[in-house]
Amino acid sequence: MHELSVCQALLRQVTDIAMDRGAGVVEHITIEAGPLSGIEPDLLARAFGILRAGSRATAQALLSIESPAVIIRCTGCSMESPTTPNRLVCPLCGEFRTRVVAGDELRLRRVELRMPESPDRRTVCAKPVVAASKPTSLEKDWNNSAAETR
Amino acid sequence: MQDLLAANDRVAVHNREHFDEHGVLAINLMSSPGAGKTALLEATIATLRDRYRIAVIEGDLETDNDAVRIRALGVPALQITTGTACHLDAQLVHRALHDLPLSGLDLLFIENVGNLVCPASFDLGQHRNVTLLSVTEGDDKPEKYPVMFRASDLVVLSKADLLGVLDDFDPERAAASLRALGRDTPLIQTAARRVPALAPWLNWLEEQLAERRAVVPAELA
Numbered sequence: 001m002h003e004l005s006v007c008q009a010l011l012r013q014v015t016d017i018a019m020d021r022g023a024g025v026v027e028h029i030t031i032e033a034g035p036l037s038g039i040e041p042d043l044l045a046r047a048f049g050i051l052r053a054g055s056r057a058t059a060q061a062l063l064s065i066e067s068p069a070v071i072i073r074c075t076g077c078s079m080e081s082p083t084t085p086n087r088l089v090c091p092l093c094g095e096f097r098t099r100v101v102a103g104d105e106l107r108l109r110r111v112e113l114r115m116p117e118s119p120d121r122r123t124v125c126a127k128p129v130v131a132a133s134k135p136t137s138l139e140k141d142w143n144n145s146a147a148e149t150r
Numbered sequence: 151m152q153d154l155l156a157a158n159d160r161v162a163v164h165n166r167e168h169f170d171e172h173g174v175l176a177i178n179l180m181s182s183p184g185a186g187k188t189a190l191l192e193a194t195i196a197t198l199r200d201r202y203r204i205a206v207i208e209g210d211l212e213t214d215n216d217a218v219r220i221r222a223l224g225v226p227a228l229q230i231t232t233g234t235a236c237h238l239d240a241q242l243v244h245r246a247l248h249d250l251p252l253s254g255l256d257l258l259f260i261e262n263v264g265n266l267v268c269p270a271s272f273d274l275g276q277h278r279n280v281t282l283l284s285v286t287e288g289d290d291k292p293e294k295y296p297v298m299f300r301a302s303d304l305v306v307l308s309k310a311d312l313l314g315v316l317d318d319f320d321p322e323r324a325a326a327s328l329r330a331l332g333r334d335t336p337l338i339q340t341a342a343r344r345v346p347a348l349a350p351w352l353n354w355l356e357e358q359l360a361e362r363r364a365v366v367p368a369e370l371a
Contacts, residue, residue: 002237002268010154031154038271038297072332086293088332098332106154106271
């Protein structure tokens with residue numbers, strides 16, 4: 001149940017963003033967790049339902065989890081194919097050396113904040129990509145589509 | 151967009167810098183509980199301790215039994231007790247490094263918590279991930295745990311001396327299950343209780359050590 005650790009990391013990231021922007025309330029968080037991300041969306045949603053209460057800023061926040069389909073690119077024939085998490089061999093030419101081009105993401109897509117001076121207006125901000133250097137591949141696993149919690 | 155584990159990954163990069171400064175090769179050992187990680191470490195240490203300076207970080211939910219087994223071989227072992235946490239993360243390893251002097255070491259094994267799911271998501275700063283698959287488990291484990299096996303740089307079929315008495319584990323099927331994950335990850339067989347059967351594993355380790363020495367300054371290696 002490492003979803004708990006991942007959820008703690010998510011809430012820290014989101015509260016940091018809210019503080020940076022001077023927002024008091026986080027309304028809606030959208031993340032991407034692909035089937036090869038190692039995250040079970042239902043478990044993450046459940047962890048979020050409990051942990052969001054840890055700070056006033058996130059206590060009422062909504063979480064949407066998007067799960068992009070797994071797509072591989074073949075190193076042999078260069079074709080891209082949609083597939084399942086444990087069938088990562090090229091379905092066209094049979095080459096087993098392939099690259100996952102989608103489906104292993106685990107990232108924050110969007111945070112919607114409410115600013116203190118304009119309580120009705122939502123500010124939507126997307127955080128720029130921060131590349132984490134990972135010399136060794138550390139990808140992840142999972143299951144199905146979107147999960148929401150309030 | 152930011153990686154959700156960016157904070158962990160930053161600490162992992164920092165750990166890796168520590169290892170590199172000291173010319174230490176760090177190996178993250180993962181498997182399901184009981185696959186023989188500690189037994190493999192014991193046999194490896196007994197064989198290599200005269201040639202390499204080795205230390206071990208042990209991750210377990212409870213008890214320091216494994217660390218005690220390693221220390222009995224005269225090698226420093228530091229226990230991280232994770233409580234209910236099902237995996238090690240970079241911060242836990244970083245804290246352990248404060249109590250484990252890296253200077254003078256060649257090889258650091260990090261024995262992760264026995265679990266084929268959670269440890270796969272957390273970079274610890276290791277140079278190589280090694281996953282054990284014991285032949286008393288199913289030969290379709292790679293397909294069942296694609297994230298773990300895709301993250302592996304080497305897969306070790308452990309307890310291979312039992313293959314003769316097991317009729318339901320086919321190493322060929324295990325290899326096919328691993329290849330289905332789109333990687334050409336090497337797969338070797340070992341038997342911790344039969345020293346000659348350790349040769350492929352020891353050879354792989356020596357290759358990795360030689361590779362490390364080629365990248366870190368000679369005075370450190």
